[in-house]
Amino acid sequence: MGRGTRGKLRIYLGAAPGVGKTYAMLSEAHRRVERGTDCVVAFVEHHNRARTETMLHGLEQVERRELTHRGAVFTEMDVDEVLSRRPAVALVDELAHTNVPGCRNAKRWQDVEELLAAGIDVVSAVNIQHLESLGDVVESITGVRQRETVPDEVVRRADQIELVDMSPQALRRRMAHGNIYRPDRIDAALSHYFRPGNLTALRELALLWTADRVDEYLQEYRTDHQVSTIWGSRERIVVGLTGGPEGRTLVRRAVRLAEKGAGGEVLAVYIGRSDGLTAASPKELAVQRTLVEELGGTFHHVIGDDVPASLLEFARGVNATQIVLGVSRRRTWQYVLGPGVSSTVARESGPDLDVHIVTHDEAGAGRHRPLPTARGARLGRHRTLWGWLTGLGGPALLTLLLSDFAPEVGLANDMLLYLTVTIAAALLGGLLPALASAVVGTLLLNWFFTPPIGKLTISDPKNIVALAVFVTIAFAVASVVDLAARRTHQAARLRTESEILSFLAGSVLRGETTLDALLERVRETFGMESVALLERESDVEPWTCVGSTGPAPAERPEAADVEMPVGDHLALALSGRVLPAEDRRVLGAFAAQAVVVLDRQRLVGQAEDARRQAQDNKIRTSLLAAVSHDLRTPLAAIKAAVTSLRSDDVAFSAADEAELLAGIEAGADRLDHLVGNLLDMSRLQTGTVTPLIRTVDLDEVVPMALVGIPDGSVLLDVPESLPMVRVDKGLLERVVANVVENAVKYSPDDTPVLVAASALADRVELRVTDRGPGVPDEAKDRIFEAFQRYGDSPRGAGVGLGLAVARGFVEAMDGTLSAEDTPGGGLTMVLSLRTEPGVHRPGRTSAVEGAV
Numbered sequence: 143m144g145r146g147t148r149g150k151l152r153i154y155l156g157a158a159p160g161v162g163k164t165y166a167m168l169s170e171a172h173r174r175v176e177r178g179t180d181c182v183v184a185f186v187e188h189h190n191r192a193r194t195e196t197m198l199h200g201l202e203q204v205e206r207r208e209l210t211h212r213g214a215v216f217t218e219m220d221v222d223e224v225l226s227r228r229p230a231v232a233l234v235d236e237l238a239h240t241n242v243p244g245c246r247n248a249k250r251w252q253d254v255e256e257l258l259a260a261g262i263d264v265v266s267a268v269n270i271q272h273l274e275s276l277g278d279v280v281e282s283i284t285g286v287r288q289r290e291t292v293p294d295e296v297v298r299r300a301d302q303i304e305l306v307d308m309s310p311q312a313l314r315r316r317m318a319h320g321n322i323y324r325p326d327r328i329d330a331a332l333s334h335y336f337r338p339g340n341l342t343a344l345r346e347l348a349l350l351w352t353a354d355r356v357d358e359y360l361q362e363y364r365t366d367h368q369v370s371t372i373w374g375s376r377e378r379i380v381v382g383l384t385g386g387p388e389g390r391t392l393v394r395r396a397v398r399l400a401e402k403g404a405g406g407e408v409l410a411v412y413i414g415r416s417d418g419l420t421a422a423s424p425k426e427l428a429v430q431r432t433l434v435e436e437l438g439g440t441f442h443h444v445i446g447d448d449v450p451a452s453l454l455e456f457a458r459g460v461n462a463t464q465i466v467l468g469v470s471r472r473r474t475w476q477y478v479l480g481p482g483v484s485s486t487v488a489r490e491s492g493p494d495l496d497v498h499i500v501t502h503d504e505a506g507a508g509r510h511r512p513l514p515t516a517r518g519a520r521l522g523r524h525r526t527l528w529g530w531l532t533g534l535g536g537p538a539l540l541t542l543l544l545s546d547f548a549p550e551v552g553l554a555n556d557m558l559l560y561l562t563v564t565i566a567a568a569l570l571g572g573l574l575p576a577l578a579s580a581v582v583g584t585l586l587l588n589w590f591f592t593p594p595i596g597k598l599t600i601s602d603p604k605n606i607v608a609l610a611v612f613v614t615i616a617f618a619v620a621s622v623v624d625l626a627a628r629r630t631h632q633a634a635r636l637r638t639e640s641e642i643l644s645f646l647a648g649s650v651l652r653g654e655t656t657l658d659a660l661l662e663r664v665r666e667t668f669g670m671e672s673v674a675l676l677e678r679e680s681d682v683e684p685w686t687c688v689g690s691t692g693p694a695p696a697e698r699p700e701a702a703d704v705e706m707p708v709g710d711h712l713a714l715a716l717s718g719r720v721l722p723a724e725d726r727r728v729l730g731a732f733a734a735q736a737v738v739v740l741d742r743q744r745l746v747g748q749a750e751d752a753r754r755q756a757q758d759n760k761i762r763t764s765l766l767a768a769v770s771h772d773l774r775t776p777l778a779a780i781k782a783a784v785t786s787l788r789s790d791d792v793a794f795s796a797a798d799e800a801e802l803l804a805g806i807e808a809g810a811d812r813l814d815h816l817v818g819n820l821l822d823m824s825r826l827q828t829g830t831v832t833p834l835i836r837t838v839d840l841d842e843v844v845p846m847a848l849v850g851i852p853d854g855s856v857l858l859d860v861p862e863s864l865p866m867v868r869v870d871k872g873l874l875e876r877v878v879a880n881v882v883e884n885a886v887k888y889s890p891d892d893t894p895v896l897v898a899a900s901a902l903a904d905r906v907e908l909r910v911t912d913r914g915p916g917v918p919d920e921a922k923d924r925i926f927e928a929f930q931r932y933g934d935s936p937r938g939a940g941v942g943l944g945l946a947v948a949r950g951f952v953e954a955m956d957g958t959l960s961a962e963d964t965p966g967g968g969l970t971m972v973l974s975l976r977t978e979p980g981v982h983r984p985g986r987t988s989a990v991e992g993a994v
Contacts, residue, residue: 149258152302153237154267157348158341159903160322161308163267164188164235168197170265171233175201181231184257185219185250191321209244212837216242221253224262231263238272238292251292268292270348283343284335285958286905289976305352310341335903377406378462381434382453382483385412388468389430395500396466397437408439411456413449414669428663443666450486457495464496529571533579536563541586556591557612561619568623576620584613657689657739664732665692668725670704670718672696675736678711685713688740692717706733776809783809833870833955837978840864840899840906843871847878848897855886859898860908865977867906873951874975877959880948881910881971888914888969901977908973916969922961
């Protein structure tokens, strides 16, 4: 490879840890070496897996760079050494790894970018859970937040991506056989991260992400090679919606078709015209949009005056394989005006796009009446053109036919025929074409059929009356037809406006519409490119955008095509086209509703603030109750002991004095503990807890936290070989002390509490297990609330802050604290902490075990 070109990146994408990414990567390296390719191992981590370590034999390995960080020695990839060696191919494992401070780059994928820029091909590996965009999804599935991530774009830019997959059952068998983790970590891993449900979900994520990437490759290829035909790589079904009631039937039918094949996808599309308000019912469209999304499809709104052409263009653009349309709602006579959308799409779809025409209850019930948006456009351009052609050409054609084939019909019949043409012109084009037809018809009748023929004079007075009646009737009929068209136009418009306003009012009152959703509805309803709601504090302050939808929304009302002021300091700004005056009434209603939604959202925020203040007041009230009761008890004991010691009436023995002093000390310790918890809760409530995160050994912190615990009440099992954790040492001591103290308090006297720790992936878990009465599932979260105690404490009291403080401190250290049932009875507190990445502690194999 010439060093002036960028290297190629090949990534092995794993569905889960242990599926064999590194093994596959090393196998690829051996194949390339056998073909004579200069291939080196820049960095590969075998994790003490025998088969993976064996695969490293026979491959040249670049010496790693050693760095010292916080007293520990780490090894990282030596980028400079790899660049100096300049191999054709470099193997770099763990693409999402975070480098130790002191390296040139913070992340390993940045090291890989340097190698690629130098013209070196790179073979790397990464797990699906380390992709940045999937962090929240993976956390919701596994309960583990991945701290080491790689941007999706880095993986998407790879020249080759190969999925390394394994069934959950096979992966768990590998785990049980010790092929992934050490024996001491197997049980914890199988019961937590490597549960069958977790592995199945991660596998699905990997398959779907890879499928989307393959779609991108395919789309790029089709675009680069100008492929216009549809390639049915997987079923994509486009549903054409009109906003009519049959849409729900079409959506469900399309979903059933998609379910017949694996990976089927449903895309519902509504084609809106660009000349004004949509003719569809906004309420029905909203219902259909919700139905599509609930069934796993997507909804699209496309602007286009030619509905069949726009629908086919959309289908081919998304590489669809099928189109689902409903049987036309036209009546039989309406097909005279054209073949209809369904027939046109079926005729022009071509051999690569199947069209399904689905029957429904609304078939033949009448075409959905279009809603005009302007007086001049209410009949449409094509219909107006036909009206003028009929009004001007119809009388001429009729004159030619009557002159050549029926010259003796009679003047009365001639007038009726011309009147028929005038009525046809009125029905098609409205008043003006009808008036033109009446004038032209009158002149032709006078010239060709009224004596004297060939002149614009009338000799018989009766004919004058007949022509006058003809003109009057023509004008009257044309006016009535035009008036009916106007009324129909107004009725349809008012009907749609009322539906829009009714839907808006109902959705806002029910709290179903967010500001973004409302603005999106404005954009779709009026066929705009973008919509923005602007606000300013005063007349001299600049405008700020409080909500927008669409590309490049207007930043000032003056920059928009349509401005709708709402009060003194709010305005709705629309960009895309200028609206006719009659649309502004509905736009005004939208603007008013947008203000209502904005106010409601702000009121919700204020209500949330009020709720938090009420919660704070509740805590203060509970605090006062705790101070008045729980703090008074040890104070009373201390006062009684001190009063006894100061009494001159009683002579206490040395043993009695020692007992009284011990009681004073115990009361003071209890007061100190209670006050400490109260202060900690106050810090948590005010957000002033700032952990000092450092790398510590768990086996050093836990024993220190158990100093005040009664002897023999705790069994400790914390291996020294555990990875180091990133925590605040002082906060962790308080957490462990509170949790263990709570467990001891509820555990039977003859049964010690077990405190055991184990490692799981990039976390360390500390489990505190007691054999007490346990806690029902519905109360497991409630026990972590402040001033809450479940049941009666058999010994001692407290204000119910121990677990609340513990969870607050753990979350401040980016950990988790949860409660689980102990098998056989009791409660187990699970404390999960983040480990320090890349830290290994070889040689420490002993464990801290014994009774405390």
